[in-house]
Amino acid sequence: MTASTVSTTPGKRKTALIIGSGIGGLSLGIRLQSLGFDTTILERLDKAGGRAYQKRTEDGYVFDMGPTVITVPHFIEELFALERDAGMLGGADYPPAVLAPDARVREGESGGPRTREYVNLVPILPFYRIYFDDGTFFDYDGDPVSTRRQIGELAPEDLAGYERFHDDARAIFERGFLELGYTHFGDVATMLKVVPDLMRLDAVRTLFSFTGKYFTNPKMQQVFSFETLLVGGNPLSVPAIYAMIHFVEKTWGIHYAMGGTGALVQGFVRKFQELGGRIEYGQGVQEILVTDDRGRPVRHPLGRRVARGVRLESGQERHADIVVSNGDWANTYLKRLPAAARLVNSDLRVKAARQSMSLLVIYFGFRKTDTDLKLRHHNIILGPRYQELLTEIFGKKVLGRDFSQYLHVPTLTDPSLAPEGHHAAYTLVPVPHNASGLDWTVEGPKLVERVYTFLEERGYIPDLRARLTHSEFITPDYFEGTLDSYLGNAFGPEPTLIQSAFFRPHNRSEDVGNLYMVGAGAQPGGGTPSVMMSAKMTARLIAQDFGIHPSVRDGVPATEGSGAESAAD
Structure with missing residues (x-):
């Protein structure tokens, strides 16, 4: 089925249900509308956001309940630039224009022209002020002169180490984020192809051990390893590939949505609705409906199993061609799918997974x-x-x-x-x-x-x-x-080495056809930019499964790294 068939043939539009209106669910909803689906987002709460829910108090305060750090603004720009039924997933993943470090952040530029129609992003400097227990602090702002000056003041013995760390972290960023960022590790072969590079970059040892190669001062070890805590990762156990975060922030800066992250969420809601998507609040999902090929209830974990829709907490059933969960990975399988429909994501496997703090x-x-x-x-x-x-x-x-x-x-x-x-x-x-x-x-x-x-x-x-x-x-x-x-985890499965890449929950369910995952619980992992990346990965898988071939965009054909037919998938 081509994109034009999906989007224009009367009565033939495919339908999608997304469980949850977090940033991942909204991002995927926008992409599915652009691919020609009729998409409905079902949200249990009274407004959108999920972990990014925003609360307004009677005494005049506005609090973002969850994420507050916004990076990689061109991910946001790409979403706001998508068009209804265009058969597009977006242009090149990392066009050269967005890779120039530092300058645009310092000039106060945070969002592209389409972004500015929906939300006002502003750069934040320093990115973080990091206080140590003795009262000293380090202003991390990505500026090479400032960074080296502060290291010289706090830990002059580590200046040479920083130069080596900078070069090695850049190499991990270029391979792990720019080249592999949108790779969905759906099979072992895909993972094995990248293992030699990760070993060569020393990216599989723990992040804290990695920083210890370059820094002897405990303050510097903390400065260059703490960031994984903001995505649910323990610096003592996450793989050193997460050293890329340093360069993600250095390259594109840290940004803030005026009005709070809730303003960005509302921008995504508005865009989704403008593209024809529907969002319904107060609609908790009790069960994902699964049948065999003949439409019969599933009684054992063998044979083909297909998601047909959902049953709401009200008892009402909704049917669709695909179902996507933007909810917690573990509870999606444990609470919303019958055990008979789960061979890979069994109770044993799900409960054995290590959850983030x-x-x-x-x-x-x-x-x-x-x-x-x-x-x-x-x-x-x-x-x-x-x-x-x-x-x-x-x-x-x-x-x-x-x-x-x-x-x-x-x-x-x-x-x-x-x-x-x-x-x-x-x-x-x-x-x-x-x-x-x-x-x-x-x-x-x-x-x-x-x-x-x-x-x-x-x-x-x-x-x-x-x-x-x-x-x-x-x-x-x-x-x-x-x-x-x-278990009240805040970021999904903990991003340890054995819960990364192929070993992290898959965006296309291994157990149930037409069932997909998106968000922090799926690949690539937690954090606002990662869940937007997750949405693009999941959209590619759906496009593959339904034979949709995204159009050429900005001179970039839909090939590896830019469209649904990515060889990595």
């Missing part, structure tokens, strides 16, 4: 004073222990005597998120997921008080309690209950 996130508002905050938009506040704390969170699954946190103060950039004269902020503390057995109704409030005391007594926000005007928080129970995340 969870989070305690405090959303708070406070009065401004005449004294300017020393904080920046994005702040990483590291505790006195690094390796030990990570081991407690990911391995022992206990609450330690100290903590690290990511403190986000968006009103330094965008005062509209708080009442006049106030700041809105959130601070995110990595904690174990619910396999810990911790009672968060008890431990949550205690940890919140510890965090407030720390921020006040250490001078990050002086007199915080006296200035506090709004306070609420979420724990792993929110992720497990509201977001239906297995």
